Amino acid sequence: MRSGTAARRARLPWSWFGLVPFFGYVSVFFLLPTAVIAYSAFRVRGEGGASTFGVANMSAALGGAYLDALWNSATMSLVCAVIAAVLGMVLAYAVATSRGGLLQKLVSTSAAVLANFGGLPLAFLFVAAIGNAGVLTVFVQERLGLSLRDDLGLDLYSRGGVQFVYLYFLIPLMVLVITPAIEGLRPEWREAAEGLGARGWQYWRHVAGPALLPHFLGSIALLFCTAFSSYATAEALTNGTLAITPLRIDGALSGNVLAGQENLGAALALSMIVVVVPLTLLYQLMQRRSSRWLQ
Amino acid sequence: MRRTSIRNAGIILVAGAVVLGSAACTKKADATASPAAAATATSVADVGGMEALIAAAKAEGSLNLIALPRDWAGYGDLIDNFGAKYGIPVTVDNPEASSADEVNAIKSLKGQDRAPDAVDVGTAFAISGAEEGLYAPYRVATWDGIPETQKSPDGTWYADYGGYISIGCDAAKVAVCPASFADLAKPEYRGKVALTGDPLKSNSALMSVWSAALANGGSVDNIAPGIDYFGKLKASGNYVPVKATAATIQSGETPIVVDWDYLNAAKTKDLANAGVRWSVAVSNDATIGSYYAQAISATAPHPAAARLWQEYLYSDEGQNGYLAGYARPARLPAMQAAGTVDPALAEHLPAVNVKAEFPTDAQATAAKNTLTQTWASTVQ
Numbered sequence: 001m002r003s004g005t006a007a008r009r010a011r012l013p014w015s016w017f018g019l020v021p022f023f024g025y026v027s028v029f030f031l032l033p034t035a036v037i038a039y040s041a042f043r044v045r046g047e048g049g050a051s052t053f054g055v056a057n058m059s060a061a062l063g064g065a066y067l068d069a070l071w072n073s074a075t076m077s078l079v080c081a082v083i084a085a086v087l088g089m090v091l092a093y094a095v096a097t098s099r100g101g102l103l104q105k106l107v108s109t110s111a112a113v114l115a116n117f118g119g120l121p122l123a124f125l126f127v128a129a130i131g132n133a134g135v136l137t138v139f140v141q142e143r144l145g146l147s148l149r150d151d152l153g154l155d156l157y158s159r160g161g162v163q164f165v166y167l168y169f170l171i172p173l174m175v176l177v178i179t180p181a182i183e184g185l186r187p188e189w190r191e192a193a194e195g196l197g198a199r200g201w202q203y204w205r206h207v208a209g210p211a212l213l214p215h216f217l218g219s220i221a222l223l224f225c226t227a228f229s230s231y232a233t234a235e236a237l238t239n240g241t242l243a244i245t246p247l248r249i250d251g252a253l254s255g256n257v258l259a260g261q262e263n264l265g266a267a268l269a270l271s272m273i274v275v276v277v278p279l280t281l282l283y284q285l286m287q288r289r290s291s292r293w294l295q
Numbered sequence: 296m297r298r299t300s301i302r303n304a305g306i307i308l309v310a311g312a313v314v315l316g317s318a319a320c321t322k323k324a325d326a327t328a329s330p331a332a333a334a335t336a337t338s339v340a341d342v343g344g345m346e347a348l349i350a351a352a353k354a355e356g357s358l359n360l361i362a363l364p365r366d367w368a369g370y371g372d373l374i375d376n377f378g379a380k381y382g383i384p385v386t387v388d389n390p391e392a393s394s395a396d397e398v399n400a401i402k403s404l405k406g407q408d409r410a411p412d413a414v415d416v417g418t419a420f421a422i423s424g425a426e427e428g429l430y431a432p433y434r435v436a437t438w439d440g441i442p443e444t445q446k447s448p449d450g451t452w453y454a455d456y457g458g459y460i461s462i463g464c465d466a467a468k469v470a471v472c473p474a475s476f477a478d479l480a481k482p483e484y485r486g487k488v489a490l491t492g493d494p495l496k497s498n499s500a501l502m503s504v505w506s507a508a509l510a511n512g513g514s515v516d517n518i519a520p521g522i523d524y525f526g527k528l529k530a531s532g533n534y535v536p537v538k539a540t541a542a543t544i545q546s547g548e549t550p551i552v553v554d555w556d557y558l559n560a561a562k563t564k565d566l567a568n569a570g571v572r573w574s575v576a577v578s579n580d581a582t583i584g585s586y587y588a589q590a591i592s593a594t595a596p597h598p599a600a601a602r603l604w605q606e607y608l609y610s611d612e613g614q615n616g617y618l619a620g621y622a623r624p625a626r627l628p629a630m631q632a633a634g635t636v637d638p639a640l641a642e643h644l645p646a647v648n649v650k651a652e653f654p655t656d657a658q659a660t661a662a663k664n665t666l667t668q669t670w671a672s673t674v675q
Contacts, residue, residue, distance in 0.1 A: 068671070068672065124543070131535075131537070131548045132487075132548055134548070149486075235538065238493075238536045239490055239492060240494065240495050240670060240671060241670070241674045254396060
């Protein structure tokens with residue numbers, strides 16, 4: 001026994017060597033960019049073109065229109081994440097407990113595809129369907145005499161419209177991340193609960209709910225981060241009339257209009273990182289908690 | 296077994312690093328072969344005349360350009376004709392890039408063989424790039440024909456082409472095409488008016504808002520009335536805040552688009568195939584004019600080819616090439632005086648019936664600051 005432990009210890013440095021590519025990857029694509037962003041966020045360009053350390057960019061990024069944008073981003077993402085989490089959960093549960101194997105395969109495959117749909121193509125999809133001259137808009141107008149926008153309150157080019165479009169890829173994403181957890185709920189638990197006289201809601205309240213809750217909360221964090229960092233769809237649908245932080249970064253870094261705003265862009269990016277990193281850690285923590293039960 | 300596989304992984308990693316390292320070395324070695332005379336020449340005479348410049352450019356063997364879409368201001372034909380005339384292959388990197396991307400490319404690709412030789416940037420980036428020392432001063436042979444206000448006295452940048460803010464309209468879907476910003480606010484245009492981007496990002500959208508300001512009591516020093524105007528247009532539902540493209544015009548989502556006249560007019564031919572009758576008018580209550588600028592990169596890998604490209608663009612042939620793409624070349628007034636404009640091409644240009652304003656860089660900075668602070672909160 002003892003000699004076995006010693007041998008394992010001696011091999012440890014070698015097995016760590018296997019992690020080198022991973023750490024290299026993380027350093028090059030996460031730690032280094034984050035450090036560069038943090039550095040340039042605190043560089044202020046002076047009158048003569050010389051740069052010094054200062055907080056001017058950060059205070060600009062956390063004030064006025066830029067703060068409104070951050071607030072918009074956060075509240076929009078939260079609303080989308082919660083709605084998508086609830087709807088995705090219901091869908092995933094219905095599919096996972098259904099008997100049709102074909103249906104399950106169909107839903108999981110299409111969820112994997114739709115969760116990665118986004119950007120300009122997604123925006124145009126909705127423009128062509130429910131825009132002012134969209135196929136559905138025209139159909140409803142001609143057949144039912146109703147205007148999607150005026151009578152049904154469905155305005156694609158508003159905050160609500162963008163949230164609606166985001167759900168298109170967030171719900172499938174929720175289905176993808178929550179399905180393994182739902183499948184981990186063992187039928188024996190339900191049988192045991194029922195055997196002890198529990199009703200449906202009691203099973204959910206005391207058994208399934210607590211087992212799924214960490215995973216559910218973790219998924220909300222993940223969906224939030226996804227919505228928080230999306231921008232191409234919102235850009236195409238609102239031309240900047242919906243102020244969100246990723247669009248402000250885009251304008252500061254690569255626009256044709258604002259010159260010399262790179263450091264402000266870095267400050268805005270840093271403010272997003274500060275929001276996202278705790279949520280990612282929360283997601284990890286919740287994953288670990290839930291994996292205790294749902295294996 | 297396990298140890299062996301780990302060691303193999305190590306060998307592969309080291310081998311990969313060696314390959315990457317040697318690849319980087321090869322790139323650097325290529326970039327050094329360039330004639331010193333051309334790199335510092337500030338006019339064609341410095342190189343020893345046009346023949347010598349052509350010979351030097353041919354010796355370099357290629358020309359790197361960036362951010363020039365083929366359907367933009369006639370660049371597709373200009374590039375093809377230049378390549379055919381001098382037998383120099385032209386590479387255009389990232390055709391959809393912005394001015395900021397072009398300036399970044401000069402900085403980040405410095406010393407590499409694939410760095411841009413010359414750029415075509417908005418005036419703000421011409422001025423800021425010159426301040427950073429990114430451009431090499433050069434005066435084309437036809438330098439005197441470029442209006443004084445549209446070039447840097449030291450020759451680091453000079454306007455190449457430009458146009459005016461205009462209203463494009465699909466006559467197949469809109470009964471009466473609007474001709475002014477006052478028209479655009481009419482109820483009959485509800486759900487029809489669009490811009491080509493976010494005014495905080497797209498220069499043409501910014502200038503459209505600013506032109507609207509001029510039409511509504513604003514000035515080159517006051518863009519606020521334009522922002523309020525678009526706020527009203529959004530509230531009444533006339534303004535559709537979708538990014539207008541050829542696809543949204545075809546689908547009927549954006550039958551009216553406010554944009555530069557040369558970009559609007561250039562769409563006419565392609566859209567006609569899709570059943571769109573696209574007509575373009577420079578807004579007759581107010582408009583803004585703006586010009587792009589050429590500049591040679593100070594660290595161009597092909598300095599002679601870059602200079603030959605400038606000579607070509609500012610020749611009568613090159614300037615008429617811009618005109619063929621519906622853009623107004625910088626030497627247009629001089630060429631009209633000399634009678635060297637192609638009359639068939641000049642006819643395509645939409646008429647300008649109002650005094651156009653040309654905001655200065657300082658005014659533009661002030662306008663952008665106002666816009667950054669109030670656009671999203673006003674237009675919602």
